[in-house]
Amino acid sequence: MTVSGAGHRGFWLWATSLGVYAFLYVPLLIVVVYSFNDSRLNAEWVGFTWHWYDVLLHDEDMLAAVGNSLFIATVSSLIATVLGTMAGIAMHRYGVKALTFMALTPVAMPEILLGVSLLLFFIQVINLTLGLVSIIIAHITFSIGFVAVIVRARLAGIDESIFEAARDLGASPWETFRHVTFPLILPGVVAGGLMAFTLSIDDFVITFFTAGVGVSTLPLRVYSMIKIAVTPEVNAVSTLLMLLTLTMIVLASKFSPDVLRGKT
Amino acid sequence: MSLLELKNVTRRFGDFTAVDNVSLNIEAGEFFTLLGPSGCGKTTILRMIAGFDLPDAGQILLDGKDLADTPPEQRPVRTVFQSYALFPHMTVAQNISFPLKMARIPGKEAAKMLHETLELVHLADKADAYPHELSGGQKQRVALARGLVNRPRVLLLDEPLGALDAKLREEMQVDLINLQKEVGVTFVFVTHAQVEALALSHRIAVMRDGRVEQVDEPSRLYGSPQTRFVADFIGHINMLEAQVLEPAHGQFRLGVSGLGEIMTQPLHGVAVGSKGTFAIRPEQVRIGVHGEIQELKNHFPGTVRHFLYRGDVTVYKVSLANGAVIEALLPNSAPGRAELFRVGDAVNVGWRHDAGVFLHE
Ligand SMILES: Nc1ncnc2c1ncn2[C@@H]1O[C@H](COP(=O)(O)OP(=O)(O)OP(=O)(O)O)[C@@H](O)[C@H]1O
């Protein structure tokens, strides 16, 4: 049976973590709750309504922004998944520290730095008109590292002789990749892709720097709305965004449980 | 012409020579074993035969053809890895069919070969299981089946029984012998367990520090080791410093330190006065109290110092009058009589003149 001292300690541990989780989730919960509030103000609860979601669905600008966001996220996460997977395999295969370092730097670098440097690069170096393309390139840049790290973690967990066995049993390097390596890293690839998608959908800072005028994404649109007033429509769109992000994270963790356990 | 031929093969890692000028001839249908202590280069040799590694010098020939430019997937050689290396995302049947699929063997024929191989290793009821659902012995058999399914010329086995417990190991040894006989594929087997090597092989190459010390049949390796290392590595043996005194009556007289003069079998090409080691197996040393020992050419009085009861046999350590300590082994064949002598008993030990070997230095 538990000694009473340990019981007390257990209680405080519980209480503290409860506090931390409350701190993390109560603001989010308030956003969700007020998206159903039948009032123009986020001040007091008046009554339940779907009204703000209805407003959202008829807001042309908002819908365009959502469309852009989904398009950017899909294209950038697909490309980042392919490139990141290749980078992850190379990192594992050649074990070159510099490769790992280079793929991870964009992950750790302050977003504002990345945003500014990409902006300068696009405008001054390659003379690219800012818009969808520049946003997509920017998003690929910061997602590759995540995909690569997840794929490499997957590979590191596989017995190296499995790949030799495939060659030994008559598979060419390409057949080994197709029948053995790829199926084994697939969960990591999918998890990495979902991560990249989530990161892209949510990104504000880097997108802000690389979007130029004319093209807006969901986070940019929300930002420009709250500059005027925080209406419950912002709550509604935030709620939907939260739902999408959560789904992605849950899916990613399903495919590759290590991702959420911080094993990467 | 031998099936597989290694000619002066050398492999260096940095300035360390892992395989040093090794030459071997392995015949078709043979169960050939590389035996040696950890780190002596056994795995490195297998990896070069399989094609995962290349020699720095020398050649590896299969059917007389140099393999240097043949990638692993094109060599008719298969490997059973110590870790089994089964594909975790494939069932037993898919694992075993993998080489058939790679060789593009048509479905009907492939199915037949799969079926036969499953029967061969008694795994028909596990065809749809995944590797993580199998026991160690079953995984082992899948790895064997996968290696044998499209009948390679050579099967390389790197300590395949290493991960199994003692009982299963013995069972698998018998299975391996039968399997090899049945399929007729040449086996190159790697182990550092000498008992296993003796039990399984047609021929054994004993290795030490990247070099081959002796290649021979198990009984000759055990009975006539040619170097101190081989004598010591395989089984137990008494070793005493010795010098050739003179040939007498068609037999040799040796001066053995701590023992005195002994008679031994004729030795060829050994000059009088040459120094070396006299080595004799404990089971060749007879031990007793009465006259029957005195009738042997070599016999010495001594005192029992220790004994080690091992169930089937008892090992006695006898210190002799002139200082040598000799181990003698006595089988416990008579029921209830495991302890024939006690510590401190005065005994005689002796051996026939043709027992034991002189190892020239
Ligand atoms: N890729 C490598 N790089 C550097 N040294 C190596 C490499 N592969 C093997 N060696 C060295 O070569 C020597 C022989 O290795 P090998 O694996 O062939 O030994 P082994 O006889 O199979 O030993 P064990 O019974 O322990 O498996 C060892 O000292 C090992 O450290």
Ligand SMILES: [Mg+2]
């Ligand atoms: Mg080895």
